[in-house]
Amino acid sequence: MKLIDGRAAAADIMSEVSAAAAELRAAGTDPTLAIVVPTRDEATAWYVRSIERAAAKAGVTSRVEHLADPGAEDVTGLLRKLSADPSVHGIICQTPLPDGVSLEEVAAHIDTRKDVDGAGPTSLGRLAAGLPTFAPATAAAVLELLHREQVELAGARAVVVGRSTVVGKPAALLLLNEHATVTVCHSRTSELAEECAEADILVVAVGRPGFIGAEHIKPGAIVIDVGTNPTDDGGLVGDVDPAGARSRAGAYTPVPGGVGPVTTALLLRHTVTAARG
Numbered sequence: 467m468k469l470i471d472g473r474a475a476a477a478d479i480m481s482e483v484s485a486a487a488a489e490l491r492a493a494g495t496d497p498t499l500a501i502v503v504p505t506r507d508e509a510t511a512w513y514v515r516s517i518e519r520a521a522a523k524a525g526v527t528s529r530v531e532h533l534a535d536p537g538a539e540d541v542t543g544l545l546r547k548l549s550a551d552p553s554v555h556g557i558i559c560q561t562p563l564p565d566g567v568s569l570e571e572v573a574a575h576i577d578t579r580k581d582v583d584g585a586g587p588t589s590l591g592r593l594a595a596g597l598p599t600f601a602p603a604t605a606a607a608v609l610e611l612l613h614r615e616q617v618e619l620a621g622a623r624a625v626v627v628g629r630s631t632v633v634g635k636p637a638a639l640l641l642l643n644e645h646a647t648v649t650v651c652h653s654r655t656s657e658l659a660e661e662c663a664e665a666d667i668l669v670v671a672v673g674r675p676g677f678i679g680a681e682h683i684k685p686g687a688i689v690i691d692v693g694t695n696p697t698d699d700g701g702l703v704g705d706v707d708p709a710g711a712r713s714r715a716g717a718y719t720p721v722p723g724g725v726g727p728v729t730t731a732l733l734l735r736h737t738v739t740a741a742r743g
């Protein structure tokens with residue numbers, strides 16, 4: 467069983483981002499990411515701090531905009547303002563949003579050229595059509611890790627567990643665009659274990675600790691654990707039982723140290739790409 471090192475992958479991407487940011491600065495552009503934070507969620511706060519840290523290291527400016535208990539029009543107003551601001555190149559609106567406010571609705575107000583987390587309907591539509599666009603950073607991180615592991619995607623059986631707009635659906639589309647045979651499973655799927663056990667590539671993004679165990683894993687499969695579930699003692703666990711993965715998988719991304727760091731690095735890569743124009 468091979469443990470896939472997301473931190474090493476992120477470090478590689480970050481050095482590429484640093485070089486691109488330095489080039490932009492030399493040409494008079496200060497690459498800037500605006501982070502809209504409409505929630506007090508703990509996991510989100512952690513992600514925001516990690517984006518700020520990584521951005522500072524890479525020479526990307528981050529601008530955090532907090533909104534306390536906003537309504538949809540507060541969020542869309544801010545997203546429109548940032549979209550019109552020429553000093554901002556990338557915009558991410560953090561989830562979860564307050565009840566009754568959906569990311570799918572508000573993200574329509576992000577200029578598609580600045581939609582570095584691929585959240586808006588134009589970005590998602592382009593992804594579905596196989597056109598170049600920014601994919602949601604977490605979904606892009608799944609593919610980045612598979613590419614780095616040189617996993618053959620064409621013709622492979624991929625099972626994605628989870629159908630969220632930020633991870634499951636876009637990850638399935640990215641896999642499909644690379645010719646994998648893709649099954650998307652979710653809370654209403656019957657025979658989940660049997661479906662998963664057919665997968666050469668198993669991508670799990672449900673947000674429930676230990677949701678996937680040895681019985682879901684085909685021997686030798688590559689398992690990508692996208693879960694980031696905070697524990698009571700301030701740690702983080704994935705959706706896959708680590709002992710189960712170790713006993714069955716051919717390769718597996720741990721939490722922490724797997725998909726998470728790559729997600730942050732790719733958000734910054736998307737930001738410098740957007741700043742290049």
Ligand SMILES: Nc1nc(=O)c2c([nH]1)NC[C@@H]1CN(c3ccc(C(=O)N[C@@H](CCC(=O)O)C(=O)O)cc3)C=[N+]21
Binds near residue numbers: 558559585701702
């Ligand atoms: N619009 C939107 N897009 C997101 O992608 C998004 C979001 N909202 N809201 C919050 C969640 C959470 N999230 C994480 C990303 C990286 C780590 C990460 O790097 N985690 C470290 C944790 C290190 C540790 O705590 O020990 C790791 O996995 O190694 C965690 C969580 C993205 N999210």
